[in-house]
Amino acid sequence: xxxxxxxxxTLSLSPGERATLSCRAxxxxxxxxxxxxxxxxxxxxxxxxxxxxxxxxxxxDRFSGSGSxxxxxxxxxxxxxxxxxxxxxxxxxxxxxxxxxxxxxxxx
Amino acid sequence: QVQLVQSGAExxxxxxxxxxxxxxxxxTFTSYSMHWVRQAPGQGLEWMGVVNPSGGTTTYxxxxxxxxxxxxxxxxxxxxxxxxxxxxxDTAVYYCARGRIGYSSSWYVYWGQGTLVTVSS
Numbered sequence: 001x002x003x004x005x006x007x008x009x010t011l012s013l014s015p016g017e018r019a020t021l022s023c024r025a026x027x028x029x030x031x032x033x034x035x036x037x038x039x040x041x042x043x044x045x046x047x048x049x050x051x052x053x054x055x056x057x058x059x060x061d062r063f064s065g066s067g068s069x070x071x072x073x074x075x076x077x078x079x080x081x082x083x084x085x086x087x088x089x090x091x092x093x094x095x096x097x098x099x100x101x102x103x104x105x106x107x108x
Numbered sequence: 109q110v111q112l113v114q115s116g117a118e119x120x121x122x123x124x125x126x127x128x129x130x131x132x133x134x135x136t137f138t139s140y141s142m143h144w145v146r147q148a149p150g151q152g153l154e155w156m157g158v159v160n161p162s163g164g165t166t167t168y169x170x171x172x173x174x175x176x177x178x179x180x181x182x183x184x185x186x187x188x189x190x191x192x193x194x195x196x197x198d199t200a201v202y203y204c205a206r207g208r209i210g211y212s213s214s215w216y217v218y219w220g221q222g223t224l225v226t227v228s229s
Contacts, residue, residue, distance in 0.1 A: 044220065
């Protein structure tokens, strides 16, 4: 099973700042099959990025994904008030998909 | 539009079983797999398994093998997840999520609204 480790656990920033979230895999993720989700309280996760760098339909371009192999990054170029929530990475390159433990982005 | 509508919250005693449904609409039911993902209170996301609506084949997370059963009813475009021998650790929100056909893992664009299952004596 591929283990995903997200860092930091909590990111404290101000609106308008840039956020950089990391996701590291215990082994190489096949074909960059890495996704990012945003989760607001009481809601199902929302797909932001798939294939490591492809934005899902309707996702603002301030969200971008990069990386390959074992190291992946989600970048939010300028934080909006609604971006201060929880983010998860997920790999789906192996026979069993796994999720990271999450990064919370909070207002500083 | 694609919709996944799940059944309502459940409260069960330890040792009991629960069956959660997920009704799909807005797309060809047999063209996509259906996965189940759960989230314990304040915790992360855990993949439970997948059912292929076309043939009914399933793949389950190893730690749930023997306790979980996923089925589908093509006549009503509904998938079901049944979990037996419930323990307090099974208290969680259970989500269905549409995935790609022919693979046991996938990214998820569409999710159900979630079903809270509480296990308590």
